[in-house]
Amino acid sequence: MLILGIETTCDETAAAVVARDEGARSGRILSNVVRSQIEQHADYGGVVPEIAARAHIDLLDDIVAKALSDAGVKRSALHAIAVAGGPGLIGGVMVGVTYAKAMALALERPFIAVNHLEAHALTARLTDGVSFPYLLLLASGGHTQLVAVLDVGRYRRIGTTVDDALGEAFDKVAKMLGLAYPGGPEVERWAASGDPQRFTLPRPMMGRPEPDFSLAGLKTAVRLAAQKAEPLSDTDVSDLCASFQMAAMDIVVDRTRVGIKRFQEYTGNIPTALVIAGGVASNQALRRGLQKLADDSGTQMIAPPPELCTDNGAMIAWAGSERLLLGLHDGLDFASRPRWPL
Ligand code: KG4
Ligand code: ZN
Numbered sequence: 001m002l003i004l005g006i007e008t009t010c011d012e013t014a015a016a017v018v019a020r021d022e023g024a025r026s027g028r029i030l031s032n033v034v035r036s037q038i039e040q041h042a043d044y045g046g047v048v049p050e051i052a053a054r055a056h057i058d059l060l061d062d063i064v065a066k067a068l069s070d071a072g073v074k075r076s077a078l079h080a081i082a083v084a085g086g087p088g089l090i091g092g093v094m095v096g097v098t099y100a101k102a103m104a105l106a107l108e109r110p111f112i113a114v115n116h117l118e119a120h121a122l123t124a125r126l127t128d129g130v131s132f133p134y135l136l137l138l139a140s141g142g143h144t145q146l147v148a149v150l151d152v153g154r155y156r157r158i159g160t161t162v163d164d165a166l167g168e169a170f171d172k173v174a175k176m177l178g179l180a181y182p183g184g185p186e187v188e189r190w191a192a193s194g195d196p197q198r199f200t201l202p203r204p205m206m207g208r209p210e211p212d213f214s215l216a217g218l219k220t221a222v223r224l225a226a227q228k229a230e231p232l233s234d235t236d237v238s239d240l241c242a243s244f245q246m247a248a249m250d251i252v253v254d255r256t257r258v259g260i261k262r263f264q265e266y267t268g269n270i271p272t273a274l275v276i277a278g279g280v281a282s283n284q285a286l287r288r289g290l291q292k293l294a295d296d297s298g299t300q301m302i303a304p305p306p307e308l309c310t311d312n313g314a315m316i317a318w319a320g321s322e323r324l325l326l327g328l329h330d331g332l333d334f335a336s337r338p339r340w341p342l
Pocket of ligand 1: 010139140141142143166167168170171182183184185188278279280281282283284309310311
């Protein structure tokens, strides 16, 4: 089975071809083309929806053509067209959805509208053939969620952020310290030479019995500490980054520990894996903390490679294949969804 996956929900224009052999537990990525629009948004310190939607229109046809040629697959050989139907910035989602519908109609193939979060949730099956049920920590610029992944189409969100997303907090801290966008990798780089003990920062929600997250208070505390230390030397910036990253890691590990407990109460099982996904999952400090937690909890940590943790077309194609195998696909009357909880 050959599936094309299209992703346009945020600031990546992406397309990929994934092959799924009969009975296989995981997939084969034949191509995975991602064009980031970071440069177009960098001056604004964040994604500008109108700029993103226009860029998707300009780029998508070429990206799909490249995905097909990289894979050595003709359009007519595709078995289905999958697209992220939301949640996301609605202008961009509509570009991808309209394109995918037109292609499905012209080729007379099934059209599959995939939930973008579901695609992140199922990526560990594409790469590692992880079996259900497992626990997903999804931490990106737009999302911070703990999800019990029970089966295709059966998800239970067991924790989420009540304010900022984790990646958003990294981005905002970077911005207030004058670092480049996107902030996560910059904060991590500066933190490497910093003293994580220098600034005492709060760890909101830690110890609470529900595995939810709150990051706004931490972000504000960094702002206040930075204002107090002004003018900031390079050492101050490094120490602030290190102290923030350490606090963020403590929060995530504590919340995920509670998430594993909730998962066990809910399913009666230890998760087959703790899967981490989203851009923040590439943070090495975070990975170390979660690896230790997984070891202590008697499970394994699975982190798909960074290029599959961030937004991409392969995860959409794979999620499409999972749905198609269950006989699920969508009508051409599908309406793009800016919000689409799992
Ligand atoms: O999944 P992603 O590429 O896009 C979405 O938000 O959907 O995630 C991007 C987010 C940004 O907020 C970025 O700052 C953060 O992930 N990020 C990181 C790191 N690399 C990316 N945060 C912390 N440490 C990193 N190394
Ligand atoms: Zn995403």
